Every structure is written in C-alpha cells, then in structure tokens.
Amino acid sequence: MALHWTTLHAVLWIILYLFPGNVQASPCAEVNSSSSLVPFGSPVTASCYIKDCQQQLEKKQDFLIKWKKNAHFIPSSKASKNNVNEILISNFTDTQVVLECLICDQNNCQVVGGVVIKAAYPPPAPQNLTCQLNLESVTLVCMWDPGIKTSDIPTNYTLYTQIRDASSPLKMHVVSPNENSFTVSRDWFPLFYEMQVYVEATNAFGQTKSNILVLDPMKTAKLDAPVIQGVGTQSFGCLEYIWALSRTQKWIKKFLHIELKLKSIKDKIHYKEQVSKPDSKVKVCGLLHGMSYESKIRVKYHNSSSWSEWSNSTVATTPMKAPTGRLVTWLKLLKPESKNQTAQLFWKPSSQFRPNSMNVLYTVSIMGSTKKKETVCVTDQLSCYFQIHAWVKKLYLTAINDAGKSNPTQVSVYKKREMDPVPFLKILPQTEATLSVKWKNPDTPAIRAYVLEWKPLCGTNSNYVSFENMDRNQTSFVISGLEPYMPYKISVYPTYGGGIGRPNSTLAYTKEKAPSISPKLEIGKITPSLVELSWDEIPLQQRNGIITGYRVFYRDEKNNTRVKDTERTTRHMIIKDLYPLTIYEMFLMTSTHNGSVNGSSIMVKTVSVDALEIVLIVIPACVGLALFFFGLCTCFIKQKWMKKYLWPVIPDPANSNIKKWTRADSLECIPPFKDVKDPALVYLSHVSLLSLPEKELSKGDDSIKSGNWPYNGKTVHAGPADSSHDSESFHSEQQSESVPYATVIFAEPYRRQPVPPPVYLRSESTQPLLGEEEPSSPRPYEEITSQVILSNIGHFSTSHNDLSAEEGRATLWGDFPMLRVDDTVKKILSLELASHSEKLRLREEELILKVQRHETDRNSTEVRVAMLTARIRNFKEHLQKHPKDKANKRWMLMSIDRRNKLLKYLRRSRYDAFEKVCAELGIIYTFPPEYYRRATKRWLVKKALCIKVFKEVQKQKAEKKNKALAQRKARSTSSNPAETQGTPV
Template sequence: MMTYTWMLVIAVLVDSANGAGSQGDIQPCARIHTSSSVVPLGSPVTATCVIREDCPLVIGQAVHIEWRLGSELILNSLAANESNRVSRIVVPSFNRTEALLVCCIQNCSQVVTGVEIRAGCPPEEPQNLTCQTKFSSPSSLNCEWEPGQRDTHLPTKYSLHTEIRDINENYTYKLPPDVHHYSIPRNEFVLFNDIKIYVKAENDLGVATSAPLVFDPVQAAKFDQPSIETLGVEPKRLGCLKLKWRMSQQQSWFSHNQLSLEVRLWTADSDQMSGPPILVSQVRPSKAVTECCRLLHGTRYLAQIRVRYYMQGPWSEWSSSKSGVTLETAPTGRLDSWMKVSKNHTSKNLDIQLFWKPSKQFRANGQNLTYVVLKPNRRDKRERMCSTNEKWCTFQVSRRVRKVYLSAVNSVGESPLTEIRIYQPKAHTAIMDVTAVPHDDRSFLVQWRAEVTLGLTDYVVEWKPLLNLDLSHIRFEIVNKNQSSLIINGSFEPYKPYGISVYPRFKDGMGPPQTVNAYLRQKAPSVVPKIQIKKTWWSDIEVSWDEIPLQQRNGFIKSYQVFYWEENGSVQVERANAEDRKVILKHLNTPSTYEAFMMVSTFGGSLNGSTIYVKMNSFGWYHILIYHLESQ
C-alpha cells in the first residue's frame, strides 16, 4: 500500500513541478543523475539530485533535501547535501531487483523527482548446446541449449549464430524471451560442409557466449528407421543368416554414402539377446547385404537393425523385426533323463515311465524334433519302443532288459544315443523331512535330509500339478548328492496344489520318494460344505460334512469351526481339524431352536457357509426348518 501511495504522489507532484499542462517547452523541476540505472545486484549506487532555482516547489525557501528508496527513508548519514538545491547519496549495497529512488523535501511530503533502479546479474554462458539434423520433410537443423541455473532478474536476449566456412555465409537468429531452441531451415545450412554454431546471451550487464559446435550436419543426422527386406540362408553356410536391408524411401538418396550398421539377434523362444549387437562399419545402403554368423544351427532368430552416419552421429530407431532360420544339422549333446520303474502285477514285465529334457550341452540344431526310445534285442539290433514329439513316454519291457537308448532326431540326422540303465526300485527309505515352501512369486524352495548316503549317486526332484495328472506336466531336476535343497522354477499358479517328490538314486537302483504338497499362495476356500445331521442324543447332535473338492480348496485346510446358538443365547464353537469332518454340538436345550453355520479356514483366509435352523423337542427329535445363505 505504501509503494502505491508514493507512486501516486510522484506522478502528481512531478507533473506539477514540471509544469504539466502549460504551454511551450516543459523544463523538469529537478534531475537525478545516477552512476547507472541498471547495476549488478549488491553493488553500490551513487545518485545526485539537482533542483532548479526556479522550481515552483522551492522558490523563496530554504529546503532540506531527503531521499527515499522505495517506501523506506534513507538515513541522513548516507546523504551529503552540498546546498539546499543539490544532494548526493550513496547506497552501499543495492540488494533489490528493482526500486524507485526519489529525492524529496519538507520531510518527504513533497517529491521533487525520482528514477527507477534495476539490479541483476550478467548472463551465464549457455550450456549443453546440441544440434540434430532432421531429414524428414521439411528438413531442418534443430538446436537447443540450457540457459544456465542462475536467475539474472533482467530481461535476457538469446541469439543463435552460424558460420558456414567454405561458402563464407553467416546467419544470426534472434529469439523471443524464454525460448532456448531454434530450427535452422534447410536452405541455410549445407550438407558435407562444416558449420560452426554458438549461442549468445545478452542483457544490460553483459554478454556470454556458449562453447561453439563445429560439425558436418550429416554427422548430426538421425536417420529414419531402416527396414529388413529378407533374413535368409545360403547353401552350405552353417550357422549364418544373410540379411538384406534398405533405408527409408525418403532417404534413399543417401544410398551411396557410408554408414554404420548395428544388428541385434535373439532366438524366437527367448527374450534374451544372443550376444552384444553386431557392429558393421563402412557399409553402403546401395549394397545393403550383411551376413551374421556363429549362430546356432537350425534355430529361428529374430533380427533388428539400426543405422547412423559412419562412426558418428545418433543412432536411428531400431527397425521392425524379421525372422529367419539357420541351416539344420543333426542334434548334438546328450539328454538328461529320469526313469520311474514299477513291477507289473499281471505280467512279468516292468512298467516304465521315461522323462527327458535337454542337457546344457544339448543342441537341437533343427526346428522339429522327434524323440526315439530303443530297446536292444537278441540279434544285436534295436527295437523302437517310442517315437514322440513329447518329452516323455511309457512302455513295458521284460525284467531281463537292463537298458534302453534315447536319441533326438531332426530332418538332417539324429543325436548320439543316450544310454539309460533300468534299475528296479529299492525298498529301504533314504529321504527324510522333505519340505517345500514358496521362495518368491514364481518358485518353491525344496529342502530334505538324507538318511542313507552309502552308494548314493544323486537325487531327482520331481514336481507336477495335482489338478492335471497328464504326464506332460511332470518336471524334474537332477541334483548333486551333496545338495540338500533346490529352488524350482516353473509356471506355478497361486491357489493351485502341486506335488513335489524327492527320489534318491543309487548305483544299483532307485529309492522310494518322499512327497509333499505345496501351494505358492493360499486364500479362503471357494466353497463351504453343507452341514449334515448324522446322530442325535437327548441334548447332543453330531454333525458332519463332505470333503471340499481339491480344486476348490485354494490352500491347505487348517480347520473347520461350527458356531451355534439359541435365540438370545451365547455363541458356542466346536472345532475340527482338517482330517476330522465332524463335531458334536453339546448340551442343547429342548424344546429350543438353534442357529448354526460353519467357517472353513486355510492358511490364506476363511469363508463362512450357510446357516441352518434346528429345532429340538423333548423326545430327542429335531427338525431342520430352513437353510439360507449368509453374505460371504
């Protein structure tokens, strides 16, 4: 409010003192002379106020000149009055960004004249100047920079300057306030010629110039996405793919210039890159054929490419992916196997369940694999027992057969035979205390303790979903005999039960497993069984219920609780564990009506069931009057 009052007083009185509204030339009543009207923030300001002898405000008066800065009176110790018409002031540190400095008389009730002083900082050097050439229509050279962290408190102008040396052309682009970028049109820069670019920042206190950039605009060009036309093979070039590509149609004019090309590849069944991107330098789009080698045989790969100006400049975006398959060769390496043997009680044969999976050294080297299980016969030939695309098969063999052979076959050949010994089950127990608990959202931690270690070769950990008994869902892992735990990963689902078994394997056979069930995560059951009256006595009722189907349990059943009460009576609870599916409701009054319902709990939640009304009479009879469903 004070600032507004002084501004009004200045406006009125200065006009009056200057003779506003009179005819002829207007002479100011006084003048303030300052060292500068714009000064560095915090610097001293010197000002002198000179009042004309014929100023109407002071004619015939001896006046004392005073000073105000904004709304504050300046101490007399800072002012020096040389006469009653001249006063000099020194403000030792001007710490405001702007203020009105006025000289006045009569205890500053009358303002003679004033001047606005502004303060700030010189501009900082513009930072991080970058430029990128855009070839898409319309073509341009786009530059941007950062103005600096410090606020100058003064209007600062920016200008972008270019110098094209070979043709001696210079351009200056003046920018609006607070704009720190500019697009140079295509007709004002030249490709394949160096251009010098820098930015100037200027205000009333100085000029600052950025570090210059000197480059060929082609070096700063970000090209459009290239495209892969084909990804194929050539005869006898094992482990190689031939990649044919092209630039975008708008940039096909660049086809005879050198570029750098980068290729990245990954197998179709994996999200992981097959290795670091392959860099190909000094490649011309007019001869856009590149060969990528040292790849797996008979494997489908996906490829993407990107380009940039030869060894410099920003990379383009990655192209769309294209797939191709390397030439096939026969499978190599061995298969890990797991055989479960049981005696057939209706014949003298053995029932075999054989499972397998690739070892770390195995290479399919082809797209479509068939697995073959062979049995030796008396004539030193092999009889085919299975031929399948699955990773398991079942068959019977005579108890005299000691081994079978397993191999993988593709369109070119077959892998070396894997010999699998047939051992009949051993009777003695070797595994104790198997546990399986969730390790994270996708895996279980399985732990066990070995009771017998003599002759032990290794362990087999097997797991399967209990809601799908198809053998194709069985998985296994072979574990070193010195281990006693394993983290198993797979497509585990929450609220679904899994069976996990640990088998000991010995030199002469397989020991019996110990099996546990496990849930990755648990929640309340999906249903609550209906309460059924099984027996009655004079004042007691035995109730029972059916087992909850496995697919609706959603976890391990921890307990059943039956709540019952008569009208206006207290609630009583009878509990049963997971194995006992019955309880006795005791000390019932006759004749009375009771309400009852069951709550079933897992380790992940609980669910309440329907309520029943039971009426007792003096003869020990009962009536179930009504069922109704409680809100769940």
C-alpha cells in the same frame, strides 16, 4: 583527484542539460542522475540542485545538503556551489536504489527531491546450443537455453550460421523476440559438410555470445526407420539381411551404423551392431541352429546421432542341425516286483543340450534280446510310459529332429529298489512361487545322489513331473516356478550304489488360502437328542491348502449357538445333547492354515421321544435298582462274614509275637525299655525288628555268653604282626554268623537340654550289640605298633612263610660279606627287621663298593651298572615270589636293557673296566642278536634276480668301457698330429 572531480562535474552538467527527461522537478530542488538504468557494477552520479527555496528556507540560511540511499544517509562530497551538491556511487551493486536529497539544518532534515535508479546485467550467454536437421522439410532447427534471467529487460537473440568454406559469408538470422529457437532454411546450411553456429544475446547493457557449435547437419538428423528387404541364410547359425533406407532417404550412400534386434521364440533378444551401406548385405552369426528369429533393424548416421525407429519385423529361421548334448533323465519303475515292469522315464535338457531346431522328438529304445535296439517310445513330450522286462539293464534316449539325431543318452535300470528313504524331509514355502526343500542324509556312505521330484496334483499340467538330480553333498534345494494355492507332491529319492531308495514324499503349498467351497452337510440318523452328520471331501482343486479341520456350528430356535470341532481326517460327526422336536440350523466351516470358509446352512429338526424307547430305558433301570438294594441287604445281614473276607487284615500289636521272642532272648543285652524312657526322652525314628529262626538265635547266644569273640580273642593272644592276621580275623568273623537284630537310630530332642548318655548305642554294624563297649579292649590295628616293639624273634618263627624263606635268605645274604657276622648279631641286626627299601639300599651299596672308581663316585658307568644290578636282582627275587606281577617284570626288563646299554658303551670305551665290572658283579655279557630276516622263497627268487640283473648290467658296462677305451686309443693314435696344430676350444 581534482581532475577527476572536474571531469565528473563536467559530465554532470552535460547530463543535466542533455537529458532533461531525467530531471526530477520538485518545488525548489532538482535531483538528477546520470541514468535511471545502469549496468551492474558501474559508477553512478547524481546531483541535487537547489533552485529556489527561498520561500521554504527563508529562515534557514545555513543549511546542508545531505543524501539518503535507500533511507540511509550516505556521505556526500563537498558542494561545488552553494546550491548544488553531487554524489558518486562508484560501484552500483543494488538492483534498485532510491536516492533522496535532503536539506538539513541543526534540528531536522527535509527531503526536497529524489531519484530511482535501477541496475541490470548484460544478458547471460545462451547455453546448450543444439541443432537438429529435419530431413523431411530439410531445415535445421537450432535451440538454446537463455540462461538465468537477472532482470526483466528485453533480450534479443541473433543466430549466426556460416558454412565452413572460405567463400561462404557469415549469415545473421534475427530471432523473433521471446523465442529460444530458430529454423534455418536450406540456403544457409550444407549437407554432409561442416558449418558453425552461434547465438548472440543482446540487451540494453551489452551482448554475449554462446559457444560456437561446429556441426555437420547430417549428423544431427534422425533418419527414418529403415526397411529389411530380405532375409536369407547360407551358413549354419547365420542370417543375412538386405536392408535399405526409407524411400525418401535412399540418396544417402554412406556407411551407416545399424543395429539388428533378433528375438528368438524363447524370447531371448540379441542385439548386433554393425556398420553397413544401405542396400547391402549384413551377416549375423552366432545364432542358434534351427531357430526362427524375428528381426528388426534401426539405423543412425553417425555415432553421435540418435537412432531411428525400429523397422518392420521379419521372421527367418536359421538352418537346422542334429541335436547335440546330453539329456538329464529320471527313471521310475512303478511295479518293481513283477516281470514286466511299467517304467516311467522323465527327461529334460541339460545345460549343454542344444535342440538345434524348434521341433524335437525323443525316442526311447532298449537293447532287445536279439542285440537290436527296440524303440519303445517316440514322443515330443518330456516323459514316457512303457513296459520293460526285468532283465533290461539299460535304456537309450535319443533326441531327433529333421536334420538328424543326437547321441543316445544311456539310462541304467536300477536292480535294487525299496532301499532306505531319506530320514527327514522338510518343506518351507519361501515366496508365492518357490518352495525350499531340505532333507537329511541317510547316514550311509553308499549314497550316491538324490532325485528331487515334484508335480502339481491338479490343474492343467498335473501330468507334468519336474525333477532335479542332485549330488550326494546337497541336502537342500529351492524349487521355483510354482503356482500358489496349488497342491504339489514333492518326493526325494535317494540313489545308492546299487539301487534306489523309497521316496520320502510330502504334499506342500507355496501359499494357502481358504478353500473355495465348504462341503455340503448330509444328515444321517436323527434321534430326539442327537443328529448324525457327514460330508464329502473337498475336491483337490478347490482346497487351496491343507485342510486343518472342520467345525460344525449349530443353533437352536432360541439362538443358542454351539460349536463342535473334528479333525481333518474324519468326515462325520454326531451332535449330541440336542432337544427333541427342535429345529436346528447347522453349517460346516472348513479351515486351512490361511483361512476358512463357511458352507451353506441346513435346518434339522430332531424327532420326538418314542414310547418304545422310554420302555427300553426304564426297564433296565428298574432291574438295576432292584439288584442294588438286594445287594445292600445281604451285606448287612452277614456282617461278620463280610468283615472276614472283605476287610483287609490289620495286624494287632497286642497279639504280636515280637513280645514273645524279645523276652525269651537275652534281656541282659537289651536293657528294658522303661530304663530308656526314664532318663530322657529318646525319639526313635526308626526301629527294625527282625525275627529269626530259633536255631540261629541259640548259636548267637552261645557266642555272646562265652564273652570271647573270635575277633577279640585273636587280637589279644596272638597279636597280628602283618596283614595276614587281619585277613584271618576277618575270615573268622565271616565264619561266626553275625546276627543283625537291632537298628536304633535316634535324634537329639533339643540341643540346649542336657542330654544324659544314651543307653542305646547307635550301631549299624551287623555285630551283636553289647551292653557297653569296653574302652580298654584294644583294637586289632592299634596293637600292631605296640606289638612290634614287644615282639620277640619267636614271632618271625611263627610267621607262616618265615620257614620257607629261611633257606633262600641264607644264600642271599651270602653275597654280602658285611653281613657275615655271628648268628646272634645277625639275628639282632637282622635285615629282616629293616624295611625293604633299606635292604635294597644296603645291597646296592655293597655292589657299588665293588666297582666304584673312588669313594664318592656315584655316577660313573660302573656304579650305574652296579645300581642297576642290585635293582634287577631285587626284581628277580620279587618275581620269584610273585611270578604274575607283570608290571615289575616290565620294569626289570627295562632295567636289564638299560644295563646292557651301559655295558655296551663301557665295553666299547674301556674294555678293562668292562671286564672288571663283569667279573665283580658276576654279569655275563652276551651280545645282542644280529638283525635277521626270514628268507622266504619269494624273497630269495627276487634277490637272485636282482643279483643276476646287476651282474648283467656290470658286464655290459664293462664291455662299453672297453669299447670306449679301444676307440679312444685308436683316435688318439690317429689324431695325434692334428692336436699339435691347434688347441680345442
């Protein structure tokens, strides 16, 4: 460390004496630095030498020397001598530093001297060194980026070039200051040969080198535009070019990259890149036949070089070929009914169609009556009008050019026309050039396809019909390539299996605007109060949209403007309520969806009132008034008569006949109205009064008077035991003709008030209303339960079908021995008293007892058979009674089948049990019928043939087998000795 310091001091003193320029003289101190400009990051030393400060520092004997760096104190090393102090900044990282030397005592510090030190970097390495050969002046221009400048210290550049040949020297080119490029003369670079280049940047603090660039100057050159010397063709779809470099570069005899740009008439551009030598042929294939191409060529020396400019263009045509591919057609028959129809055929090339020449003619021919093709049309357009006979079924469309003709496209003529159109067609503009078309399927499976047709209705190509064939699944299409403000007629034709439907057509615009003109108003009749106006339609070209309506503005002399609208279809208007002898200014405004335009205004003067007109108005008015008064007078005179005939007949409640018949009828049935009124207020909300013929009333009377309703009588005396009584009673009820004579509905007046029992009962039944219902009288259905207990056996005997069932029952119960008891018991315990299900259960138990294996056996096959048997018998019994009950019949058959199944199993598994069951239950088991197929004649023949074939095959097989056997035998006899020699593998 000490050594370090001593060397530093030595350096310091040397600097101090060697560079007096750096010494900053001050009155009493000198501040020195090693250098005022230092490389960035390098160490810097500075010293402060207090020379002669006795005058200023007389009083301050003890002072310290301190350093400030950019106005901040920094620690300094110890003073080597009393009046010298030095400082070392080991890593100089600021661009500019002000070092100040201060003399300090206890109180304050005084600056005695200072020095400014600047730092700078060595220059940045030049970047992006590129060179380009200029072939015209044969010089190599090299350029580079100087890099980011860090300081304003001047930098000098030097370019070094060397031909990469052992003997060549490294050449130094000094670049003029402030320039970043250099032009190397021909001496120092070769052609077609590699050389290396680099740049060196130098400034006060050092030098940096760029990357070494190795290049062949030729590769950097941009060649001049080449020349196409000739174009020829020898094969289909190919063109051959002879090309050369420009005159001054003809000496280049190397393979170069060329690119050909071929532009066909349809503006399709092909690019073909090849490697070729100048003055040689280049063949380009894969081009369209019979198409003329405008060709240009450009060249570059190497892949990395830049392309030259494009050459002059040459036009050449490839050889023609006959057209190939199909055409898409659309046949329209204009007059379908007549014998000679006018047909309109449109076509367009399909995606596979190749015209193979620039001019194609199309011919339309029909198969004539002599089976010869007759040409009906030859055109270069894409449509044709011609006449065809009704019997023509097919047309042929052929494309022809100079080289030949294509295969004819067949077009079939539809027989049926006027079929259903598509039910719905909607057109929406999408952009200015496109329309979206949507339609609905006409809901028939016969639909095959659709034809969408569109054509402009005006303009230059108004005859040009465009179309598109679409399959049956498509229901929308976007038409493109349309013009705005142009009316288009869009039609959709559905194609069916046997014909074509009527079109669904719409007029549409892609974009609308106000019409170009508004029609001129024409004045018709003018009267004092009205003016008749009319105008012409706007020509289609000037409409620019669908006209939505017209509006007439008219203004009188006092500037009162009024407006009248009409629809778009009407083109005349009568303006009424005008003042006579007044001048009106009128104009017409025409509107489309997207704007409107005003027409020129006209002046109309209404005429004055005519004397004859006044007379014509006044006379009829007077006559009318006179007639009116006459009428009034007559009315007042014959008031009574008027009343009778003109006024409507209003029923007089006082004279109503209702009163009469209510009094005549039973008063005891309907309590007097007064009685009702007295106890409480009863609000009658609905009263219906019916008058009946007297006869019927008297009948009803009788029945009431007898007090013995057929309904009640029956229930009391007979007491219905089963439902048959019910029906009987209803029957009798129907017979007694009921008399609906009062319907009284009342509502409660107020709930909190005590309501006495209403005298009138509400009844909606059609029965005659009784004064009071007897609470004791039993209802027919109430009696059923009580009657069952009270009923005796006689009831059964009275039952209408008891007698008939008696015999059947005796035989039935014979099957059950348990039930064979004496008659009295039998009668008491008669099963007939039991419910049907109980009876069934008993029968079941009876049968089960016969066959069960043990006492608790409930699910063995035998028991199940027995249960089923009981059920089947029950069903049988029921079906005898009700032969039309199909549901139960079905259940029975199902049960029989199930029983058969069980029996089958039982027979198979335990025959003895099966026999026992059959015997006990009295079942006769019959086997199910075998599978049987009805033998038809056809089937028999087929079977016979099959058998025959089978036999033949068997015979042949047998023969083969025999043969094989014989052969094997023969072989075995012959090869026996050989077999002994070796084993076969």
